Amino acid sequence: MPEPQPIVAFAWIASHPWLYPLLEALHVVGIGLLLGSLVLLELRVWGLGASLPVEPLARLALPLSLAGFGLAATTGLTMFISQPGELLANRVFVVKMALLMLAGLNAASFHARGGLQSLDRFARMQTLVSLGLWLAVIICGRWIAYY
Template identity: 45%
Template sequence: MPLQDAAAFAASLPLARAMREHAWLYPAVETMHIVGFAVLVGAVAMFDLRVLGFGRQLPVCALARHLLPWSAGSMLLVLPTGLLLFLADPAALLANRVFLLKLALIALAGMNALAFHTGPYRGVHAWSARAPGRAVLHALLSLGLWLAVLASGRLIAYF
């Protein structure tokens, strides 16, 4: 099934029609999506800032134990709301370069997180107050990618 056919099928679903036709449904779902992203990016940013050296009195492991559940939980809000927003007009979003950029940035941020957790973070217990250089690079990349995700998400409406 070509992408255009899949988009047309998705747009024909009752849930997609509801997203387009009910005056308050789209704004309510969009608000929940933004709340989820605020929690996700806020938790990630706080952790990344600690890896970069801010708040050194707080152990990295303790902060991770506190923030990881918030990050994971926010994904339970971000993913379904994002899918609902996508269903409202899949053909237009698939043709929107900024939307595609947002998806690519999310994928890169996820790969960066995976590389961090399977790489430098595995030795976190041996870190001194300062994180090793590779961890710092991952944190900088993470902050940049997530800020770009937020910016591109906001810009989708203008392109």
């Protein structure tokens, strides 16, 4: 199988003196928005801040999480298209993408089964899985550069 070649029109992004570092910084901002708002909601699922109603907190936190994910995904995709061959050959990058998929499936399952409404043991376990997956995604993201 031939190795994927960089998309020539986008290869310049990786070597640009300020664009790639800006993308990396915005990627981190997106991750911060995503994880920060998720952790607040997950702590509420675990019973911390029980005086805060879950539904209004979710109406605030979930759009921030989605915005953070959107920013991280957009900047990540832009960085990816600048060097797809190199990244696809990096095992840590592939693991990161698999973890992202699992995190998305876990979130979809949590909301599809009404985890915010039930706040049961399974919902709490899903929040632990969520946090673990997102932390693993972040660790893999940092590790890509060193692998």
